[in-house]
Amino acid sequence: TGAVCGFLNGWISTRWKIPSFIVTLGMLNMAAGAARVVSDNSTITGLPQSFVDFGNLIIGGFLPSIFLVAVLVIAAGWFGGDSVPGCVRTAVFPSPSAQQTESANGHSS
Numbered sequence: 001t002g003a004v005c006g007f008l009n010g011w012i013s014t015r016w017k018i019p020s021f022i023v024t025l026g027m028l029n030m031a032a033g034a035a036r037v038v039s040d041n042s043t044i045t046g047l048p049q050s051f052v053d054f055g056n057l058i059i060g061g062f063l064p065s066i067f068l069v070a071v072l073v074i075a076a077g078w079f080g081g082d083s084v085p086g087c088v089r090t091a092v093f094p095s096p097s098a099q100q101t102e103s104a105n106g107h108s109s
Contacts, residue, residue: 005031 009027013020057064 005027009023013023
């Protein structure tokens with residue numbers, strides 16, 4: 001399902017020249033709506049208590065998921081090299097002329 005949605009996002013983004021961030025947000029809303037329709041808008045109950053406890057765990061006043069996200073972002077920056085600034089610039093300035101202007105201002109990938 002994820003691969004099909006990703007392919008569809010990429011196809012829509014390249015075919016219709018819509019920024020990928022916007023297409024992804026649209027797909028998120030479509031998937032959330034489909035989940036509501038399929039589940040008849042019901043919530044999941046009866047989760048194991050250990051799962052609930054982990055979700056409510058607070059370490060040093062923060063949720064552990066914040067630390068996990070921070071580690072993943074640092075790892076992506078470390079292993080991604082120059083690709084992270086390039087992706088950010090492409091997401092913010094999707095047109096080639098805006099990218100050239102941004103590069104001329106000293107922001108290179």
